[in-house]
Amino acid sequence: MAYSNIEFAIEAGVAVLRLNRPDSLNSFTSDMHVEVREALTLAAEESAVRAVLLTGNGRGFCAGQDLNDRAVAPGEAMPDLGDSVEKNYNPLIRLLTGMEKPVICAVNGVAAGAGANIALACDIVIAARSASFIESFCKLGLIPDSGGTWILPRLVGMAxxxxxxxLGPKISAEQAEAWGMIWQVVDDDALMDTALGLARQMATQPTRGFAFAKQALAASTTNSLDEQLEVEKELMRAAGKTHDYQEGVKAFLEKRQPVYKGE
Structure with a gap:
């Protein structure tokens, strides 16, 4: 399938989605939202895909919204930003967080505004040493969208x-790692090899187990301990009925490497 604003390919169980508007630091337009949503939906539904890798082409990961895509002529009504969030950014965040497969993000440069929060919504974030994160919304009198006001306190604390x-400070990749915003920082020239290697490795693992873990961790943010223990009980019950659990136990007893199917 041909795309104009992204590159998308599936190989060895990994769906790789590259934002591909490098001249605009991969900032989002309405057309790009449509393509990203279509590719992620395909990745979610395709059984051959067992891990997703999101990254950007060029010198930046994503600068958030392309303001030129919202430009209006003098005298015209300003665009409804809530409508843009509802139709574009909220579905994207729900796709990433609800994906029943691991989503790795390789942040290859600046991740600003919605671009920062899209990266942080992924399961595992690996950043190049030259990358940075900026919650730039306050510079325009806006609030962090794309789940930013939900995920940031949970990653770094309310203060x-x-x-x-x-304040919208520029946070280096190393500072983001130290604060627990992201998983790992690597040298720039090692970013894609590291991220692809991880995605390929995860694509051979028990995919449904990852989905259950994501579900449990998401529930924990609002559950009491007793409620969370019940969630764990039910998800463990479901996990114990999967092919991959049975294969893992059998392989352990037979002293061999397991062959997981993601089932």
């Missing part, structure tokens, strides 16, 4: 979340 949202 730092307020600072990020209201």
């Amino acid at each position: 730092r979340a307020r600072g990020l949202a209201m």
Whole structure:
């Protein structure tokens, strides 16, 4: 399938989606949203896909919204930003967080505005040493969207979340790692090899187990301990009925490497 704003390919169980508007730091337009949503939906539904890797082409990961895509002539009504969030950014975040497969993000440069929060919505974030994260919304009198006000306090605590949202500092990849915003920082020239290697390795593992783990971790943010223990019980019950659990036990007893099917 041909795309104009992204590159998308499936190989060895990994769907690789590259944002591909490098001249605009991969900022989002309405057309790009459509293509990303279509590719991620395909990745979610295709059984051959067992891991997803999201990255950007060029010198930046994503600068968020392309403001030129919202430009209006003098005298015309300003665009409804809530409508843009509802139709474009919210579905994207729900696709990433609800994906029943691991989603790895390789941040190859600046991740600003919605671009930062799209990256942080992924399961595992690996950043190049030259990458940075900027909650730039406050520079325009806006709030962090794309799940930013939900995920930032959970990653870095409320005090730092307020600072990020209201001051908009540029956070280096190393600072983001130290704060627990992301999983790992690697040298720039090792980014894609590291991210692809991880995605390919995860694509051979028990995919449904990853889905159950994502579900349990998401539920934990609002559950009491007793409620979470019940969630764990039910998900363990479901996990114990999967092919991959049975294969893992059998392989352990037979002293061999397991062959998981993602089932």
